[in-house]
Amino acid sequence: MKFKTFAIFVGPSLFMMIVFIALPLISVFFQSFYVTQPVIEQVEVESCTAGFLTQNCTTEIKNQPVLDENGKVMTRTTFVGLDSYRNVVQPDRVAAAISNADWRGLMSIDFWKALRFTVTFTLITLPLVIGVGLALALAVNNATKSIRGPVIFVSLLPFIITPVIGALAIRWLFVGDGILTRLMEAYSGQDIAMFAQAWTIELLMLFYRVWHVAPFAFVIFYAGLQTVNQDAVEAAIVDGASRWERLRYVIIPHLMPLIVFVALIHLMDAYRVFEEVVGFRSQAHVISLQWLTYDFMEPDDAGNRAISRASASAMLTMIGIVILLVPLLRRTWRDHRGSSH
Amino acid sequence: MSTPRALRQPLSLRLVSAAFLVFWCIIAAFPIVWIAVMSFKVPIDAFAADPLEVIFGPLTQAQGKGLTLIDIVVGIAVIWATVRIAIRTLPPLVAKYSPFGLIALGWLVAALALGIGFVLVTFVILPPILSAINGALGLEPLIGLTTEHYQAVWVENAFWRNFVNSVIVTTGVVTISLTVGTLAGYGLARSGSNLAFWLLIAALVFRALPHSVLVAGYLPYFINSAEILRPILGENAPTLYGQPLAVILVLVAINQPFTIWMLRSFFQNIPADLDEAARVDGCTHFQAFRWVIMPVMWPGVITTGLFSFLLAYNDFLVTSLLLDASDMTMVPAIAGYFNRETTTTDQVEAVAAAVSITAPLFLLVMVFQRQIVSGLTAGAVKG
Numbered sequence: 001m002k003f004k005t006f007a008i009f010v011g012p013s014l015f016m017m018i019v020f021i022a023l024p025l026i027s028v029f030f031q032s033f034y035v036t037q038p039v040i041e042q043v044e045v046e047s048c049t050a051g052f053l054t055q056n057c058t059t060e061i062k063n064q065p066v067l068d069e070n071g072k073v074m075t076r077t078t079f080v081g082l083d084s085y086r087n088v089v090q091p092d093r094v095a096a097a098i099s100n101a102d103w104r105g106l107m108s109i110d111f112w113k114a115l116r117f118t119v120t121f122t123l124i125t126l127p128l129v130i131g132v133g134l135a136l137a138l139a140v141n142n143a144t145k146s147i148r149g150p151v152i153f154v155s156l157l158p159f160i161i162t163p164v165i166g167a168l169a170i171r172w173l174f175v176g177d178g179i180l181t182r183l184m185e186a187y188s189g190q191d192i193a194m195f196a197q198a199w200t201i202e203l204l205m206l207f208y209r210v211w212h213v214a215p216f217a218f219v220i221f222y223a224g225l226q227t228v229n230q231d232a233v234e235a236a237i238v239d240g241a242s243r244w245e246r247l248r249y250v251i252i253p254h255l256m257p258l259i260v261f262v263a264l265i266h267l268m269d270a271y272r273v274f275e276e277v278v279g280f281r282s283q284a285h286v287i288s289l290q291w292l293t294y295d296f297m298e299p300d301d302a303g304n305r306a307i308s309r310a311s312a313s314a315m316l317t318m319i320g321i322v323i324l325l326v327p328l329l330r331r332t333w334r335d336h337r338g339s340s341h
Numbered sequence: 342m343s344t345p346r347a348l349r350q351p352l353s354l355r356l357v358s359a360a361f362l363v364f365w366c367i368i369a370a371f372p373i374v375w376i377a378v379m380s381f382k383v384p385i386d387a388f389a390a391d392p393l394e395v396i397f398g399p400l401t402q403a404q405g406k407g408l409t410l411i412d413i414v415v416g417i418a419v420i421w422a423t424v425r426i427a428i429r430t431l432p433p434l435v436a437k438y439s440p441f442g443l444i445a446l447g448w449l450v451a452a453l454a455l456g457i458g459f460v461l462v463t464f465v466i467l468p469p470i471l472s473a474i475n476g477a478l479g480l481e482p483l484i485g486l487t488t489e490h491y492q493a494v495w496v497e498n499a500f501w502r503n504f505v506n507s508v509i510v511t512t513g514v515v516t517i518s519l520t521v522g523t524l525a526g527y528g529l530a531r532s533g534s535n536l537a538f539w540l541l542i543a544a545l546v547f548r549a550l551p552h553s554v555l556v557a558g559y560l561p562y563f564i565n566s567a568e569i570l571r572p573i574l575g576e577n578a579p580t581l582y583g584q585p586l587a588v589i590l591v592l593v594a595i596n597q598p599f600t601i602w603m604l605r606s607f608f609q610n611i612p613a614d615l616d617e618a619a620r621v622d623g624c625t626h627f628q629a630f631r632w633v634i635m636p637v638m639w640p641g642v643i644t645t646g647l648f649s650f651l652l653a654y655n656d657f658l659v660t661s662l663l664l665d666a667s668d669m670t671m672v673p674a675i676a677g678y679f680n681r682e683t684t685t686t687d688q689v690e691a692v693a694a695a696v697s698i699t700a701p702l703f704l705l706v707m708v709f710q711r712q713i714v715s716g717l718t719a720g721a722v723k724g
Binding site: 003005009012017019021022023028031140142153154155164168170172178179182183215219220289297305311315321325328336 | 350354355358359361362365366368369370372373375376379388390392395520521522524525527528529532534536537538540542543544545546547548549550551552553554555556557558559560561562590591593594595597598601626627630651654655657658662672675676688691692695698699702703705706707710713714717718
């Protein structure tokens with residue numbers, strides 16, 4: 001294919017990705033060093049209230065935003081360097097917390113709280129998703145043909161459901177008067193509030209994520225199981241391999257590329273954990289990095305959006321993505337060089 | 342058929358694996374089924390302590406709202422017929438009546454027709470007929486059931502407006518991202534150049550980006566776009582914030598990396614000999630693409646379209662930040678419900694809204710199960 005034809009085919013897609021992904025990324029990077037604020041002027045205002053015989057007049061100095069000729073608030077953008085980053089990371093509070101060995105103090109800073117949750121969430125769900133997916137694939141592969149279709153149908157439901165709605169569905173089972181909370185209360189004989197402390201919420205979030213993603217791992221592993229070389233399995237049987245050894249030394253190595261693939265996709269997606277925080281309404285207890293950026297962008301009570309702080313936290317989130325991607329890219333690069341020689 | 346003895350499984354293993362499957366199916370379906378059940382009960386029944394009370398809804402029944410024996414039989418028949426039509430009758434019909442080369446459109450129309458037909462039959466046509474029959478026979482309801490929450494959500498709270506917004510956004514995203522994506526996917530699949538390789542890698546990197554990072558890039562420009570664009574477009578410069586078209590473009594772009602990877606792996610399954618044959622017969626690259634490759638590519642396009650649809654339909658982050666609170670799509674609109682979830686009635690209305698959002702997805706899995714599975718595996722097995 002000539003370069004020109006290639007360019008015509010790929011052009012529109014590339015254009016969209018540059019305009020809506022690459023450029024915003026660069027713009028966020030620069031935004032994080034600037035702060036846009038309304039221009040404030042100080043005015044002396046004399047206000048009078050009706051009094052007995054004479055008016056009571058007071059003068060005070062008020063801060064008010066300057067308006068331009070259209071009646072809009074004038075804004076000024078200033079270069080602040082790393083101030084927004086400092087606002088998000090709060091290095092002095094971190095230093096104080098570390099020198100006092102104060103874990104609670106560290107966790108009271110939003111950014112570190114979010115980072116702690118995001119990383120543990122990603123690392124804990126990864127083996128669970130792969131384990132449950134693999135177990136499901138083996139079990140379905142084991143089952144009679146006629147029930148495989150319905151099982152796959154039911155399994156796809158948690159995968160396809162809107163993430164916010166899925167989280168809400170589980171939340172409604174466990175809210176104060178939800179059916180499962182009532183059940184646990186009846187069983188344990190004490191009051192249970194699943195949404196009053198961080199660790200129970202986190203447990204539910206882990207459960208939700210495994211419930212939501214395991215079907216994806218399952219479908220992929222199940223497809224992989226259909227291509228297992230039966231001769232290799234039979235050879236292993238002849239050599240006297242037990243069921244467990246066959247799984248460990250024949251089937252798992254065969255599935256390894258798929259396991260790596262699922263792990264990568266899951267790492268990317270779990271690192272972006274966000275919908276759980278919205279669905280479980282856990283912002284008072286548990287927050288994630290992406291939720292932090294989202295929260296900065298949401299207008300606050302005065303209607304202002306903290307764009308520069310959002311950009312700073314977005315850039316900090318990116319560091320994690322880079323760490324995640326570098327080994328992957330290095331491997332792809334090596335494969336590519338290897339295949340082209 | 343005899344299995345070799347060594348491959349035969351001990352009973353214990355078979356039992357464990359069957360038990361595990363049953364357990365998983367219950368866990369997978371329970372939350373969804375349960376909220377569906379809750380949404381049809383009066384609030385006290387919906388949050389009752391006894392699960393049987395939630396299922397049978399004695400208070401709902403006591404208010405005279407419920408299903409009689411006839412209702413249940415007819416209801417089961419309607420659901421069974423829907424499933425049967427979706428699985429058996431629909432595929433040949435679609436294959437027969439779709440205009441050549443537009444099977445995807447045919448499926449879209451079929452799925453929509455099935456969905457609308459189901460809603461019409463169950464909620465509009467059957468209730469007056471059945472209540473007349475029940476009244477004539479003097480039957481008492483067996484199970485409590487009420488659709489008042491759905492009425493409150495869809496009619497009083499004008500959820501249909503959010504539904505329309507959702508339809509606009511998803512249709513836009515699916516059409517544009519498939520058009521742009523098939524071109525790119527084909528180009529990437531048929532070019533072995535280094536440039537193609539690096540583009541795919543760049544797409545992979547873009548796929549990993551958190552969406553909030555990207556939205557942080559758009560938001561200031563979208564809010565001020567009228568002023569930024571005024572020198573170019575004059576007085577008609579639009580404010581992109583709150584525009585469905587802007588949201589569609591953003592979602593398409595976010596979706597592109599995934600779309601081109603998936604479509605590329607589908608195109609790679611089509612032998613390159615096919616385009617070469619067409620080229621020998623005098624087609625240009627573009628003609629070969631349009632008249633030779635696309636007709637055999639529809640399964641891949643439908644599958645990718647499904648996943649684009651899911652992304653656009655399920656999105657919360659982008660739509661909630663870039664659309665105005667007054668015209669949200671369905672998923673961010675539900676945030677409005679649970680923010681004012683103060684009484685149990687509000688809660689059950691939120692449940693009804695959630696079930697309304699899930700119902701189309703349920704229909705989708707029913708009709709397109711095979712395509713979804715093939716789409717999931719296409720990306721993985723080819724790498």
